[in-house]
Amino acid sequence: MDKFDVIIVGAGLAGLGAAYTLAGNGLEVLVLERGDNPGAKNMTGGRLYLNPVRNLFPGLFDNAPVERFITHEGISIMAKDRSVTLNYSENELTDEPHQSYSILRSKFDRWLSERVEDKGVAILPKIRVDDVIKDSGQIIGVIAGADELRADVVLACDGVLSLVSEKAGLRSPAAPGSFALGIKEVIALNSGVINERFNLEGDEGAARLFVGEVTRGKFGGGFLYTNKESVSLGIVVGIEDAAEDRLPIEVPALLDAFKERPEIAPLIRGGSTVEYSAHIIPEGGFKAIGNLCGNGILVAGDAAGLAMNIGFTVRGMEFALASGHFAAQAIMKAKEAGNFDAPTLSIYRRLLEDSFVLKDLRNFQETPAVIGNPRVFNHYPELIGAIMRDVYSVPAGPKDRLYPTIKKHLTLPELWALFIDMKGVMKI
Ligand SMILES: Cc1cc2nc3c(=O)[nH]c(=O)nc-3n(C[C@H](O)[C@H](O)[C@H](O)COP(=O)(O)OP(=O)(O)OC[C@H]3O[C@@H](n4cnc5c(N)ncnc54)[C@H](O)[C@@H]3O)c2cc1C
Numbered sequence: 180m181d182k183f184d185v186i187i188v189g190a191g192l193a194g195l196g197a198a199y200t201l202a203g204n205g206l207e208v209l210v211l212e213r214g215d216n217p218g219a220k221n222m223t224g225g226r227l228y229l230n231p232v233r234n235l236f237p238g239l240f241d242n243a244p245v246e247r248f249i250t251h252e253g254i255s256i257m258a259k260d261r262s263v264t265l266n267y268s269e270n271e272l273t274d275e276p277h278q279s280y281s282i283l284r285s286k287f288d289r290w291l292s293e294r295v296e297d298k299g300v301a302i303l304p305k306i307r308v309d310d311v312i313k314d315s316g317q318i319i320g321v322i323a324g325a326d327e328l329r330a331d332v333v334l335a336c337d338g339v340l341s342l343v344s345e346k347a348g349l350r351s352p353a354a355p356g357s358f359a360l361g362i363k364e365v366i367a368l369n370s371g372v373i374n375e376r377f378n379l380e381g382d383e384g385a386a387r388l389f390v391g392e393v394t395r396g397k398f399g400g401g402f403l404y405t406n407k408e409s410v411s412l413g414i415v416v417g418i419e420d421a422a423e424d425r426l427p428i429e430v431p432a433l434l435d436a437f438k439e440r441p442e443i444a445p446l447i448r449g450g451s452t453v454e455y456s457a458h459i460i461p462e463g464g465f466k467a468i469g470n471l472c473g474n475g476i477l478v479a480g481d482a483a484g485l486a487m488n489i490g491f492t493v494r495g496m497e498f499a500l501a502s503g504h505f506a507a508q509a510i511m512k513a514k515e516a517g518n519f520d521a522p523t524l525s526i527y528r529r530l531l532e533d534s535f536v537l538k539d540l541r542n543f544q545e546t547p548a549v550i551g552n553p554r555v556f557n558h559y560p561e562l563i564g565a566i567m568r569d570v571y572s573v574p575a576g577p578k579d580r581l582y583p584t585i586k587k588h589l590t591l592p593e594l595w596a597l598f599i600d601m602k603g604v605m606k607i
Contacts, residue, residue, distance in 0.1 A: 183207045185510055186321055186330040188308045188343050190217035192496050193480025194336030195291045196503030197510075199236065202298030204511055209330070210300060211323060213307035218288030221338075222363065222458040224402045224493055225411060226386055227287075228279045231535045232497045235504045239294065244286045246406035247384025248277035251377065254491065255442060257391035257401075258564030262442055273383065281384050281404040281411065282496075283365065285454075308337065311346045311476070317520070318347050318475035331519045332510050333476045336503060339459045341469075341482035349478060350469035355418040357463030357484070357547075359399060362434055363413030365454035366447050370408050376446050377405055388491070391560030393437050394420075395427050398556060401437050402493070403446070410447060412438065415460060460495070461486045465544035471531070472524040477506045485536060489546045489607065498536055505530040545606040552600060562588060 185201060187194045190212035201208045214220035226249060229240055252267040272278060292302055312320040312327060320329035321343070335343035339358065344350050368376075377385040389401035398417040403410055414434050421430050428436070437443060461467065461484045468484045471477065479485070479502035486495030509527035513519050531537045549555075569584045589597075 181329065182320075183209045183328065183330040184514065185209070185332050185334060186211065186328055187334045187336055188321060189336035189338055189480075189482070190214070190292055190302055190304070191221050191288065191336060191338055191480060191499060192291070193482065193499035193503040193506075194334070195288065195295050196232075196236070196500035197334055197336060197479060197507040198295045198300045198302070198503075199239070199291070199298065200504045200507035201510065202295060202300045206511070206514065208300045209328070210295070210302040211306045211308055211321070211328075212302060212304045214304060216289060216304050217292035217302060218285045219304075221284040221288055222361070222456045223282070223284050223496055224361070224363070224404060224413065225282055225284065225496070226279050226404055226493070227282050227496045228492070228494060229276070229497070230278055232500045232504075233276065235501055243280075243282075244290045245280035245282050246404075247281050247379075247382050248272075249279045249281065249386045249404075250383040251379065251385040252491075253385065253387040255387065255389045256560045256563050257389055257393050257440070257442070258560045259392050261564040261568060262389075262391075262440075262560075263563050263567050264442070279386075281386070281406050283406060283409075283411070308343055311343060313347075316474055318473065331475065332513065332524070334503075334506055334510070335476060335478045335482045336480050336499075337482050339461050339481040341478065344469060344476070344478045344482055347473055347476050349471075349473050349476065354463075354467075355422060357461060357467040358418045359415045359460045359462045360418055360421050360430060360457065361413055361415045361460050362430060362457040363411055363455070364434070364438075364452045365406070365409050365411050366450035367409045367453045368447070368450040372449070373405050373408070373410065379405065382407070388493075389437070389442075390490075391556060393440075394433065394556060396553070396557030396560075397426060398551060398553070400556075401443075403443070409453065410450070412443070412447060417462075418459070460488075462488060462547060464488075464547045465537075465540040466547070468540065471528050472509075472521055474521045475519050475524075477509060477524055477527050479503045479506045485540065487540055487543055487546070488550070489543050490550050494539075498540075501534060501536050502531060505534060505536070543607055545603070549603045549607055552603065554596070554600060562593075 184206040255264040310322040393401040480499035485498040
């Protein structure tokens with residue numbers, strides 16, 4: 180074809196969400212994906228929260244290849260020699276429709292791409308977009324190798340380091356402080372073994388997060404999600420800490436050490452690693468969101484920085500799906516108006532503002548600063564661990580009363596620092 184209505188760069192959840200919404204509306208849509216197939220290059224922790232996006236894609240997820248619905252939550256504060264774990268489960272989490280599911284992107288993205296193709300959209304794998312074509316300030320297409328492909332609108336869904344939005348002048352090269360590095364192993368285990376070890380029944384699943392010693396007191400943490408016949412186990416560390424050698428050991432060695440922790444080793448014993456992956460994650464939240472549109476171009480998903488980590492929940496996938504959907508709606512409106520300049524396409528921002536996407540990101544905009552506090556990762560895990568050690572210990576001699584046992588850790592300077600940190604927490 181000489182020209183498409185829309186070229187979508189990237190067949191991740193943002194790109195596929197957009198393509199699904201655009202399909203069947205009389206537009207010529209082309210999706211370009213650099214991987215061998217959709218999902219081949221994509222990674223997540225991963226848990227997908229479906230509640231925010233079910234209504235945007237009616238019926239779509241009813242037969243999605245999800246792994247387990249999450250019913251058991253846990254967060255562990257890890258000190259060097261001990262850890263304190265908060266487990267949470269509730270009956271409502273077993274009720275349908277389930278709030279969240281563990282997923283594996285290689286399966287999930289492939290399935291979604293097939294649904295998109297069923298609706299008549301062409302997805303071309305193994306095509307890497309290298310640049311955009313500009314004409315008098317308007318993006319009019321993309322360059323992929325020797326090919327020039329033209330479109331009324333280019334939708335950049337090319338993930339966290341979005342080359343396309345950078346080439347279009349919508350964002351500057353990535354600032355390391357707003358990104359983290361995640362590495363993950365998928366460890367195969369029999370489903371019965373998983374159920375027994377995690378106290379689950381049937382397709383119930385567990386999600387666990389870890390903070391503190393797992394990243395040697397630096398920003399980041401560990402995660403574990405149960406799949407049907409495997410567990411996804413990984414760690415996340417700040418890019419700056421990793422790049423500037425502020426970690427005492429290399430990141431892969433951190434993951435190995437995490438696997439050997441007594442909290443983890445028995446859970447994965449006998450399992451074999453069937454997948455190993457690494458990926459960057461946007462961590463800047465609302466304040467790091469780039470320009471969402473320009474003349475002839477929109478940006479969705481990680482490419483726009485639409486991801487949110489608030490410590491207890493890590494969310495990016497439903498933001499990608501939803502932003503893809505709203506970008507598609509904006510494109511359809513622009514098509515009706517016959518105009519693809521930035522003011523016309525900027526309805527996209529309004530659609531995001533009216534949805535959970537920018538409402539949630541705005542509500543939690545102070546979170547990166549609060550959870551970026553180094554004391555969260557180095558001081559508090561040791562402090563909480565030490566308090567619990569003393570509370571539980573029964574010495575040879577007489578045991579102190581509970582109040583002085585705890586009070587001796589909470590000195591005046593400690594309480595003052597805690598007060599300051601709590602003032603930050605109150606902003607989220
Ligand atoms: C370790 C880790 C744990 C996470 N845990 C969770 C979690 O538990 N829950 C959650 O909701 N989110 C989680 N996230 C975030 C979530 O995975 C992302 O927010 C989500 O994948 C973003 O989707 P996307 O479609 O925007 O980008 P991606 O999924 O990255 O897709 C981008 C696509 O674009 C393609 N592409 C890139 N450049 C080009 C190019 N030049 N030409 C052609 N194609 C290109 C890529 O191959 C890819 O297919 C996690 C992320 C990581 C790394």
